[in-house]
Ligand SMILES: Nc1ncnc2c1ncn2[C@@H]1O[C@H](COP(=O)(O)OP(=O)(O)OP(=O)(O)O)[C@@H](O)[C@H]1O
Ligand SMILES: O=P(O)(O)OC[C@H]1O[C@H](OP(=O)(O)OP(=O)(O)O)[C@H](O)[C@@H]1O
């Protein structure tokens with residue numbers, strides 16, 4: 064029987080969140096064994112545990128059908144794969160960083176310098192777009208050490224909190240890419256596997272929607288319902304239930320994470336009381 068072959072980073076920044084997302088999609092991975100290929104519970108799939116750098120090529124070659132990987136790796140490897148979903152975790156930036164004290168006036172001043180990086184393809188693309196030339200020195204890890212040991216004038220590496228740069232007396236000068244984890248797929252997947260991928264994507268989107276929304280419950284005098292409901296369109300429209308207290312109702316709806324505090328302030332000043340906010344596990348539309 065054909066199973067969907069899913070590539071996941073074996074051990075690293077994306078491993079835990081990728082397995083957690085699969086679990087939230089009802090695809091359980093038996094824990095506690097060191098196998099590099101495991102069949103999943105409740106879904107026709109196999110997980111292949113790989114180095115993240117190898118995932119785009121394996122997906123291109125059809126060894127895996129889909130893969131959870133950083134967009135930075137997808138762009139650097141430049142293989143024949145397609146990004147089918149952005150996943151919202153593993154957020155980081157690929158940035159050019161310089162030793163503290165070096166303050167070029169503009170990016171043109173970077174022309175001709177030596178830059179150490181594990182991302183030569185993306186860096187080269189950025190330099191070309193900005194009509195710059197630089198001497199790119201490719202290294203596969205511990206990039207932040209390069210300026211201190213005289214290997215390069217600058218580095219181009221991943222940054223999230225900035226603490227690695229700080230510890231190495233560097234600072235972030237220019238962001239050249241913003242990245243997050245993405246789901247990639249191969250271009251020639253069988254019919255059965257495409258159907259499984261569609262099923263997985265439907266579940267991932269339901270999980271994502273639920274994460275970005277909150278369930279809201281509140282009480283209000285009936286005279287305020289119309290005003291409050293303007294701020295709470297909900298998925299379809301809010302639910303209004305009469306309270307035992309004469310002239311009052313309970314309103315139930317959904318609020319997006321982005322304008323959450325804005326909406327709360329507005330409904331409060333419109334007369335809402337006893338507001339409860341609850342997490343949502345899944346949104347099926
Ligand atoms: N500091 C960070 N914060 C958030 N996400 C990050 C950070 N560093 C890397 N990432 C994302 O996580 C991915 C995996 O990072 P990790 O450091 O685990 O890779 P790796 O050391 O190359 O692992 P592997 O052993 O699989 O080759 C990166 O490609 C990037 O998309
Ligand atoms: O801005 P920060 O929060 O300090 O994160 C940046 C660091 O994170 C990544 O390395 P990681 O810690 O994953 O180790 P690795 O180099 O072994 O992959 C990246 O290569 C940077 O070195």
Ligand SMILES: [Mg+2]
Pocket residue numbers: 114115116
């Ligand atoms: Mg790697």
